[in-house]
Amino acid sequence: MTAVTPYRSDLRAGRDGFWQLVRAEWTKFRTVHGWVAGVATGALLVVGLGLSFAAGSHSSCSKGPVEVPCPVPPLGPGGQAVEDRFFFVHQPLDGDGVITARVTSMTGLIRKPDATPGVRNVVAGVVPWAKAGIMIKESTEQGASYAAVMVTGSHGVRMQHDFTEDVAGRPGGVSPRSPRWLRLTRTGDTITGEESPDGRRWTRVGTARLEGLPARARIGLFVASPGDLTISPNAAGGSIAASRFAEATAVVDRVSVRGAGTGGTWKSDDIGVTTEVDGVTPHHPGRLERSGGTFAVTGVGDVAPLTGESTVERTLTGAMAGLIAVIVVGVLFVTAEYRRRLIHTTMLASPRRGRVLAAKAVVIGSVTFLAGLSAAGVTLPAGRRILRGNGVFTQPVPLLTELRVIAGVAALLAVAAVLGLALGALFRRSATAVVVAVAATLVPYVLAIMSFLPESVSEWLLRITPAAGFAIQQSVPEYPQVLAHYAPVAGYYPLAPWAGFAVLCGYTAAALALAAYRLRGRDV
Amino acid sequence: MEATIEVSGLRKRFGATQALDGMSFTVRPGQVTGFVGPNGAGKSTTMRVVLGLDAADEGSALVGGRPYRSLRTPLRHVGALLDAGALQPSRTARDHLLWLARSQGLGAGRTDALLERVGLAAAAKRRAGGFSLGMRQRLGIAAALLGDPPMLMLDEPFNGLDPEGIVWIRGLLRSLAAEGRAVLVSSHLMSELQDTAGHLVVAGRGRVVADTSVADLIEAASGGQVTVRTTAREPAMSALAGAGATVTVTGRDMLTVAGMAAEHVVRLLGDRSVPFSEVSAHRATLEEAYLDLTRDAVDFRGAAR
Numbered sequence: 001m002t003a004v005t006p007y008r009s010d011l012r013a014g015r016d017g018f019w020q021l022v023r024a025e026w027t028k029f030r031t032v033h034g035w036v037a038g039v040a041t042g043a044l045l046v047v048g049l050g051l052s053f054a055a056g057s058h059s060s061c062s063k064g065p066v067e068v069p070c071p072v073p074p075l076g077p078g079g080q081a082v083e084d085r086f087f088f089v090h091q092p093l094d095g096d097g098v099i100t101a102r103v104t105s106m107t108g109l110i111r112k113p114d115a116t117p118g119v120r121n122v123v124a125g126v127v128p129w130a131k132a133g134i135m136i137k138e139s140t141e142q143g144a145s146y147a148a149v150m151v152t153g154s155h156g157v158r159m160q161h162d163f164t165e166d167v168a169g170r171p172g173g174v175s176p177r178s179p180r181w182l183r184l185t186r187t188g189d190t191i192t193g194e195e196s197p198d199g200r201r202w203t204r205v206g207t208a209r210l211e212g213l214p215a216r217a218r219i220g221l222f223v224a225s226p227g228d229l230t231i232s233p234n235a236a237g238g239s240i241a242a243s244r245f246a247e248a249t250a251v252v253d254r255v256s257v258r259g260a261g262t263g264g265t266w267k268s269d270d271i272g273v274t275t276e277v278d279g280v281t282p283h284h285p286g287r288l289e290r291s292g293g294t295f296a297v298t299g300v301g302d303v304a305p306l307t308g309e310s311t312v313e314r315t316l317t318g319a320m321a322g323l324i325a326v327i328v329v330g331v332l333f334v335t336a337e338y339r340r341r342l343i344h345t346t347m348l349a350s351p352r353r354g355r356v357l358a359a360k361a362v363v364i365g366s367v368t369f370l371a372g373l374s375a376a377g378v379t380l381p382a383g384r385r386i387l388r389g390n391g392v393f394t395q396p397v398p399l400l401t402e403l404r405v406i407a408g409v410a411a412l413l414a415v416a417a418v419l420g421l422a423l424g425a426l427f428r429r430s431a432t433a434v435v436v437a438v439a440a441t442l443v444p445y446v447l448a449i450m451s452f453l454p455e456s457v458s459e460w461l462l463r464i465t466p467a468a469g470f471a472i473q474q475s476v477p478e479y480p481q482v483l484a485h486y487a488p489v490a491g492y493y494p495l496a497p498w499a500g501f502a503v504l505c506g507y508t509a510a511a512l513a514l515a516a517y518r519l520r521g522r523d524v
Numbered sequence: 525m526e527a528t529i530e531v532s533g534l535r536k537r538f539g540a541t542q543a544l545d546g547m548s549f550t551v552r553p554g555q556v557t558g559f560v561g562p563n564g565a566g567k568s569t570t571m572r573v574v575l576g577l578d579a580a581d582e583g584s585a586l587v588g589g590r591p592y593r594s595l596r597t598p599l600r601h602v603g604a605l606l607d608a609g610a611l612q613p614s615r616t617a618r619d620h621l622l623w624l625a626r627s628q629g630l631g632a633g634r635t636d637a638l639l640e641r642v643g644l645a646a647a648a649k650r651r652a653g654g655f656s657l658g659m660r661q662r663l664g665i666a667a668a669l670l671g672d673p674p675m676l677m678l679d680e681p682f683n684g685l686d687p688e689g690i691v692w693i694r695g696l697l698r699s700l701a702a703e704g705r706a707v708l709v710s711s712h713l714m715s716e717l718q719d720t721a722g723h724l725v726v727a728g729r730g731r732v733v734a735d736t737s738v739a740d741l742i743e744a745a746s747g748g749q750v751t752v753r754t755t756a757r758e759p760a761m762s763a764l765a766g767a768g769a770t771v772t773v774t775g776r777d778m779l780t781v782a783g784m785a786a787e788h789v790v791r792l793l794g795d796r797s798v799p800f801s802e803v804s805a806h807r808a809t810l811e812e813a814y815l816d817l818t819r820d821a822v823d824f825r826g827a828a829r
Contacts, residue, residue, distance in 0.1 A: 004552070004553050004554030004555075004704055005554075006527035006528075006554075006674055007527060007553065007705040008674070008704075009600065009671075009672035009673070009674065011600070011630070011634075011671070013597075013629075015629035016596040016628075016629060020626060020627055020628065023626040023627075024623045025623075026626075027619065027622050027623035027626050028615075028623045031615045031616065031619035031622070031623070032612060032614050032615055033614060034614060337612075340609075340611060340612055340613070341607055341610040342610045342611065342612055344572075344577055344606055344607060344610055345606075345610055345624070345667070347577055348575055348576075348577070348598060348599070348604055348606075349628065350598075350627055351593040351594075351595065351598055521579075523578040523579060524577050
């Protein structure tokens with residue numbers, strides 16, 4: 001046998017690395033038109049369904065027989081929609097100053113459903129977040145900056161400012177035998193709230209900085225009472241929430257105000273009161289009954305962030321349909337290779353099988369994320385504009401929150417596509433993988449937001465299934481100091497946005513790891 | 525070591541079937557090694573084990589001295605064609621090669637050069653789903669050559685090729701081997717390898733039945749027999765038998781002689797003035813040699829249907 005010189009290639013040595021694999025998988029993806037079209041379909045579903053939802057939403061308000069534009073809620077200093085409706089007994093305050101007052105009782109009335117038709121059924125009672133106390137407020141405009149220290153119906157003493165901020169003081173209610181002293185001190189733009197059982201021993205509840213508080217502010221007593229919220233089961237197995245009229249009355253004495261501009265007469269304002277059909281008569285007015293140094297103040301309404309309005313993420317409902325499209329593409333991105341036995345060629349080109357799966361995940365995840373980002377980035381602002389044109393108010397949210405909602409929906413689609421990929425690699429069959437992925441993500445979500453499961457079941461579905469990821473799109477937080485119907489059906493998720501998203505990511509990572517593990521050992 | 529495929533003692537069982545039962549052979553550079561055997565002999569499984577797709581229960585398979593799965597840009601070392609039909613139907617021929625090139629860090633220019641080489645340049649932008657089996661084989665060969673590898677493993681590359689394609693691939697395989705590459709080509713039809721393979725590994729029932737050069741194999745199968753055509757059958761028989769040869773009558777004017785070289789037969793018959801019209805050394809075909817070898821190793825004989 002003659003000696004042979006083995007062949008030597010003069011081809012330039014190629015680079016070896018994960019990036020090469022990603023490029024290979026990207027080339028695979030973009031050269032199958034069906035997959036590109038599938039992701040585009042997902043994006044178009046987000047846009048199309050979102051905009052048609054917005055176009056189909058209208059809101060109109062009427063005053064008697066006349067249709068009028070719906071009132072737009074005031075915005076707080078933080079930019080969020082707020083409810084700012086209360087009875088305010090106040091004086092001007094120029095610069096630094098102090099107000100002290102003693103709350104000796106808090107009572108109220110709640111209108112329950114009529115037991116006898118036509119007969120008002122009003123019972124005595126104070127709702128948990130009825131508020132009575134002292135306040136320093138920038139002006140009597142709705143939404144103006146404020147800080148207040150107060151007693152509440154059943155959450156003890158609180159110090160709150162600028163609608164969203166809330167600090168708890170001593171728990172317990174008030175009575176003539178056990179009154180509560182409150183004190184609010186302005187030093188520059190810092191307000192300090194204190195409480196005392198006897199007017200001598202004071203405990204600080206909290207401090208607030210009201211940026212840009214003008215020299216002249218209003219200082220005084222206030223009372224508010226949100227509606228009485230009841231949540232009852234509905235016929236389908238879900239629940240319905242109803243809010244009924246409630247008012248609160250606080251008796252306050254030993255009122256003293258110090259500071260430049262104070263000492264004049266007390267002025268009463270029913271801030272934010274609505275009027276009857278005639279446009280003049282106040283609807284459910286508050287009032288002040290004064291006898292010497294004792295003030296009996298009655299108020300309706302609340303000083304709190306608004307919870308019940310339409311949210312921006314409602315323009316992104318098309319994500320549900322888009323999710324199915326991207327899951328199908330994610331699944332096919334790997335099952336097509338099994339079906340065509342192309343997986344062998346793939347494994348020949350890269351015998352490190354786990355890296356192939358990782359490269360595929362990077363490609364399908366990035367492509368879907370970018371498609372989802374452009375879809376959501378167009379749909380949310382455009383949908384909000386359409387809603388505004390149709391008279392539907394959407395709650396304004398901070399820019400960062402809005403970006404989180406947009407990027408979050410894109411990330412939700414991207415991770416769902418990767419979950420589809422992982423399940424596709426695990427089952428190696430398109431139909432099985434698609435069914436399992438949709439059953440894991442979309443089905444629990446739809447069940448939870450439909451109103452036919454008990455709320456606790458809905459909430460557990462959104463905690464323990466991959467559908468928890470939908471929490472990433474919640475734009476308005478749940479406020480502990482506001483009693484509202486915080487349920488999936490109302491757009492509130494049991495987990496915080498990133499926590500819910502982490503649950504979805506966890507499931508996806510586990511499915512990928514399992515797929516990689518099974519891929520490693522088996523013959524392909 | 526370099527550019528050599530070494531298979532030693534491979535065993536693999538699929539359920540009740542012993543697919544590989546101690547398969548061992550070596551594919552050396554510089555020649556085409558034919559890997560033949562009936563269907564079910566374990567040829568494809570051996571290739572899949574060598575390429576890291578299947579794991580053997582026992583034994584080792586090395587390419588260039590290393591397990592395939594430890595190679596970083598494997599297509600630069602080993603080019604393989606296992607299953608020409610394994611294509612995404614909606615992807616074009618060029619894009620199929622392009623993703624493979626990307627995975628090895630190779631430039632896009634390489635794909636066009638290869639499509640040219642396998643005669644698919646005109647079909648570069650056509651979807652592979654519409655390709656005939658012959659075109660798919662050519663595309664598969666282009667993929668195997670993509671990394672310009674020193675070792676090649678082609679499983680049944682002649683399948684579906686038209687006669688022109690078969691001629692083309694034979695020439696290609698010979699020239700690849702002439703460049704110093706180790707080329708392993710499997711086939712269940714020996715005739716396809718007749719003028720191509722310099723070395724043969726014959727497999728049957730999961731192990732190697734013969735590992736030999738083509739020339740030696742034919743020599744062995746021919747068994748030194750000589751055919752004599754003569755009208756004087758009886759005198760020829762007595763003369764040859766008297767000189768110690770074994771003579772068999774194989775026709776009205778035909779004798780087969782064993783144990784005597786052809787020149788000796790010619791001289792003997794000339795000396796005795798026995799007339800003859802032809803004396804020829806009998807050469808077995810590769811096909812006959814192969815059938816001889818694998819007679820016992822065929823698992824599934826074609827049943828009359």
